[in-house]
Amino acid sequence: MAKRNIGMWLYQNSGGDVIQKKMIKKLKEREIEVLPNINLKDALAKNGHIIYEMKNKNLKLDKLDLFFSYNAGEQTPYQVYLYKALNRIIPMINSYEAFEISEDKFHTSFLLRKNGIRTADYKLCNKDDTYRLQNIMQKWEKMVYKPVDGWGGIGVTKIDNIEALNMLIPFLNQINLKHFYVEKYVDYDNTDYRIDIVDGQFVGCYGRKAATGHWKTNVTSGGSVFLREANDEIVNLAINATKVLGLDIAGVDIIFDRKKEEYIVLEVNGIPAFATPEQEKLGLNFNDKKIDLIVDLIDRKALKKG
Template sequence: MAKRNIGMWLYQNSGGEQIQKKMIKLLKDREIDVLANVNLKNAIAKNGHIIYEMKDKKVKLDKLDLFFSYNAGEQTPYQVYLYKALNRIIPMINSYEAFELSEDKFHTSFYLRKHGIRTADYKLCHSDDAHRLNTIMKKWEKMVYKPTDGWGGMGVTKIDSVEALNMLIPFLSQINLKYFYVEKYVDYDNTDYRVDIVDGQFVACYGRKAATGHWKTNVTSGGSVFLREANDEIVDLAIKATKTLGLDIAGVDIIFDRKKEKYIVLEVNGIPAFATPEQEKMGLNFNDKKIDLIVDLIDRKTTKEGGSK
């Protein structure tokens, strides 16, 4: 087999640099060379090519065998725009189509529900129909406003009274939103299951819990990670959600609805973090398994049998 070449853009903080080194070594053992730290923000597109300029050379990224994009924190609109263009030519992990779907909370919930996967009840309405939120509030009693494209809990707001809603609507009007997306607040114990899936296989599960007096489990919102086992129902639900969205890699957030007594998918993250060094010390030891599965996935996708474009 001819030597294969891939591009990689993996976050470097919280242990990411060491993760990347391990991955590159394993790929090299399979005769797959890696062009690392390729931020598409620094590339240009011209005359049918997407060109990444390095100190000593220029690389046509569209000539690579695959591009692995895994950096949520440094995404820019330009980088995402080139991500979409590059995916028309070469295989990507995740594909742009799956990435775009998972980035949008409404489209994710809409698509999952259409395929029989339980999510929180939701409503999407035009910004001119803000009065509908009052009707929804009366029916649900509590709801959660979510920016459709946010991550890490940013901008997510719980609305538990008409007064709170009346305070929020003028603010939303000022930021010139085109639509409002809200979910019915789910009665749960302020903990969730984060289930990591790679290439249709279960990698690991851990729990997250909200800080005392709060309800968001996201670590960036003050939540904390703890050891937690997943049962078969949770694993099956996570695998099904990942497959439905077409993701190669996913972190599926699942909570238990105490009122309906059912597990539901709260969100699906296309770039779930590896365990940090601190989390590994507390017992989260899934990084090596996740690396091996990603390397296997890259190996398969860069062969003709793997479906390269």
């Protein structure tokens, strides 16, 4: 069998460079050559090919056997646009279709609920129907506004009363939104479970808790990571959510609704980070397992050459 060649774009901060080296070494042992740091932002599409300029030659990315994109922090609209085009020709991890769904909070919640997976109650309404938000607020008492395509808790706003909503609406109108997506505020203990899934298998679990006096658990919003064990119910919920969305790799955020006394899926991240060196010192030891499962996945999905 001829060697297979794949492209990789994996984040380099927070220990990502070390993860990449380990992954490349394991792939090379399987006669899979890796072209690292392929950022589609720097590629050019022309005449049926997607070209990436390298030092000595121009690489036709559409001739690769697979492309692995894993860098949430540096995504650009152009890069994502080419991601979609390239996935029409070669395999991806994750597929563009699954990636696109996971990037949109409404489509994620809509699909999960249609498949019987518990989420927070949500509403999506036209930007011109702001009166609907006022009706929703009166019914729910508390709700959370979320940009459908945000991540890391950026732009997420808790609305406690009708006065706060009336102050938020003019701001939302100024940024020219097409629609409003809101979720009913869930009564929880300000902690969550992050469950990592690769290729339908449980990789690891850790907890996140909001800073004192705050409610967001995202690390980028001041939350912190702690060791936490998952039970079978949580793991199965995460595996099923990942399957419904069609993701090869996912980080599923789960919280316990104290009012309904049940676990719910809060969000699904298609590019969940590996444990950082600092987190590994805390005891998060799932990186090697995650690397092995991703290598197995790449080996299986990369185009075979006879």
